Amino acid sequence: MASISITETVLRDGNQSFMATRMPLKAFEPILSTMDEAGYSSIECWGGATFDSCLRYLNEDPWERLNIIRSHMPNSKLQMLLRGRNLLGYQPYPEETIRSFIRCCVKNGIDIIRIFDALNDIENITAAVDETIRQGAHASGTICYTISPVHTLDNYVTLAKQMEALGVHSICIKDMAGILSPKQAFDLVSAVKQAVKLPVILHTHCTTGLAFMTYMKAVEAGVDGIDTAISSFSGGSSQPATETLVYALEELGIHTGINQSLLKKINEHFTSVRQNAISDGELDPIVLTTDTNALLYQIPGGMLSNLIAQLKAQHAEHRFYEVLEEVPKVRKDLGYPPLVTPLSQMVGAQAVTNILTGRRYHIIGKEICSYVNGTYGTAPGPIDETLKNLVQEKQQVSNIPSETPKSLSAAEKVLGDLAEKEEDVLSYLSFPQTAFSFLENRKKQKEHCSPYVITRLSE
Numbered sequence: 001m002a003s004i005s006i007t008e009t010v011l012r013d014g015n016q017s018f019m020a021t022r023m024p025l026k027a028f029e030p031i032l033s034t035m036d037e038a039g040y041s042s043i044e045c046w047g048g049a050t051f052d053s054c055l056r057y058l059n060e061d062p063w064e065r066l067n068i069i070r071s072h073m074p075n076s077k078l079q080m081l082l083r084g085r086n087l088l089g090y091q092p093y094p095e096e097t098i099r100s101f102i103r104c105c106v107k108n109g110i111d112i113i114r115i116f117d118a119l120n121d122i123e124n125i126t127a128a129v130d131e132t133i134r135q136g137a138h139a140s141g142t143i144c145y146t147i148s149p150v151h152t153l154d155n156y157v158t159l160a161k162q163m164e165a166l167g168v169h170s171i172c173i174k175d176m177a178g179i180l181s182p183k184q185a186f187d188l189v190s191a192v193k194q195a196v197k198l199p200v201i202l203h204t205h206c207t208t209g210l211a212f213m214t215y216m217k218a219v220e221a222g223v224d225g226i227d228t229a230i231s232s233f234s235g236g237s238s239q240p241a242t243e244t245l246v247y248a249l250e251e252l253g254i255h256t257g258i259n260q261s262l263l264k265k266i267n268e269h270f271t272s273v274r275q276n277a278i279s280d281g282e283l284d285p286i287v288l289t290t291d292t293n294a295l296l297y298q299i300p301g302g303m304l305s306n307l308i309a310q311l312k313a314q315h316a317e318h319r320f321y322e323v324l325e326e327v328p329k330v331r332k333d334l335g336y337p338p339l340v341t342p343l344s345q346m347v348g349a350q351a352v353t354n355i356l357t358g359r360r361y362h363i364i365g366k367e368i369c370s371y372v373n374g375t376y377g378t379a380p381g382p383i384d385e386t387l388k389n390l391v392q393e394k395q396q397v398s399n400i401p402s403e404t405p406k407s408l409s410a411a412e413k414v415l416g417d418l419a420e421k422e423e424d425v426l427s428y429l430s431f432p433q434t435a436f437s438f439l440e441n442r443k444k445q446k447e448h449c450s451p452y453v454i455t456r457l458s459e
C-alpha cells in the first residue's frame with residue numbers, strides 16, 4: 001500500500017506563521033503527550049525563530065523547552081530547522097561552533113535536522129550536514145524554492161545531487177512563500193525523484209491558496225512526505241490542514257499512519273490557543289486569509305507577520321503595501337536571493353527602511369553590506385552595481401562595528417559565570433545581546449528566588 005509521511009508543524013512553522021513565534025511552552029505543553037500518540041512521522045518543534053523568540057520575548061531557555069518537549073514525546077521524531085552555517089542566527093559561524101551546536105541539538109533530543117542555506121550555496125551546509133550524520137541524526141538537505149530568472153529546474157536538480165553526494169538522508173523542497181504551483185511541484189518533484197535515490201519531502205504554505213493543489217500534484221509525482229499544520233493553525237500564511245490531507249490521502253488509498261480521532265483532540269486544544277492569541281492581539285487576522293499578492297511579492301508567511309509587526313512598532317502600518325512592492329525590488333538588487341532567514345529579514349528590513357526614509361539605500365543595513373561583500377556566500381544572480389558602489393562608499397566613511405564573538409572560547413570569556421552549560425554559550429553565540437540579557441536575568445532570579453524556583457530553573 002502506498003504511504004506518505006506527515007510532519008506536523010504547529011509548534012514551529014504554524015506558530016511562526018500565525019503568531020510570529022510567540023506561543024509559550026505552557027500553551028502547548030498539555031497536548032504534547034496526545035500529539036506523541038497521533039502517528040506523525042515527525043514533529044517540527046524547534047529551530048530558528050523559536051529559539052530567538054524564547055530568549056527575546058518569552059523568557060524561556062530554548063534548550064529547556066526542547067528537553068521538556070522531548071520528555072513528553074518519547075515516541076516521536078523531533079525535527080528542527082537549521083540555517084546552515086548561520087545555525088539559528090543571522091550570520092555565518094566557524095566550523096567548530098557549528099559542530100558543537102549540532103552535537104548539543106542531538107544531545108537534547110533532536111532526531112531530524114532540516115538544513116538549508118538561504119542562498120542554496122552548498123558550501124554553506126556542508127559542515128552542518130556532516131556533523132548531523134556523525135551524531136547519528138537524520139540530515140535532511142533542504143532546497144529553498146524561489147522564482148527568478150536565475151533559478152531553473154536544472155539548478156535545483158544539481159543541488160539535490162550535490163546534497164545526495166554529501167550523504168543527506170532525504171531532500172526537502174522548501175517553499176517558504178507558498179508560490180510553488182501545482183505544475184511546478186509536479187515537474188520539480190518528478191525531476192528530483194529521478195535524479196536522486198532519496199525520499200523527497202515537500203514543504204509549502206497556503207499563503208497564495210495554491211498549497212492543497214500543489215501537494216496533490218506532488219503526491220502524483222511520488223513525493224514521500226509533506227508538512228501540514230493542525231487545522232486551527234492551518235491555512236492563511238501557514239501550512240495546509242493535517243486533518244484535510246489525511247482524509248483526502250487515506251481515501252485515495254495512501255496510508256498516513258495518523259490516528260484521526262487524536263487529531264480532533266489536538267485541534268480542540270489549539271483552537272483555544274488560537275482564540276487566546278486573537279484576543280491578545282498576538283495573532284493578526286490578516287495572516288489567516290489568502291493573499292494572491294504573494295504570487296507577485298513572494299513573501300513567506302513568517303516574514304509577512306514580522307513586517308506587519310515592524311511597521312506597527314513604527315506606527316506605519318498604512319505603508320504596508322508600499323513595503324510589499326519594495327521587497328521584490330530590493331531582492332532583485334541583491335541578485336534574487338530566496339526570501340528565507342536571514343535574507344528575508346535583511347531584505348524586509350531594507351525595504352522598510354527604503355520606504356520609511358523615502359530614499360532608497362540612504363541607510364544600508366550592516367548585514368546587507370556584509371552580503372554585498374560576500375560574507376553570506378555567493379549570490380544566485382548579479383548584485384546591482386549602484387548598490388555595490390553605495391556599499392563601498394559607506395564603508396569608506398564609517399567604521400563598521402566590530403563583530404561579536406563567533407567562537408566558543410571567546411564567548412565563554414564574555415559570559416564568565418553567566419554560562420552554566422555549553423548550551424548557554426551556544427545561545428549567546430546565536431543571539432548575543434538577547435541571550436546575554438536572558439542569562440543575566442536568570443542569574444538575578446536565582447539569587448533572589450526561593451529554593452523551589454532555583455531547582456525548577458536548573459532542571
Ligand code: CO
Pocket residue numbers: 013175176203204205
Ligand atoms: Co515554512
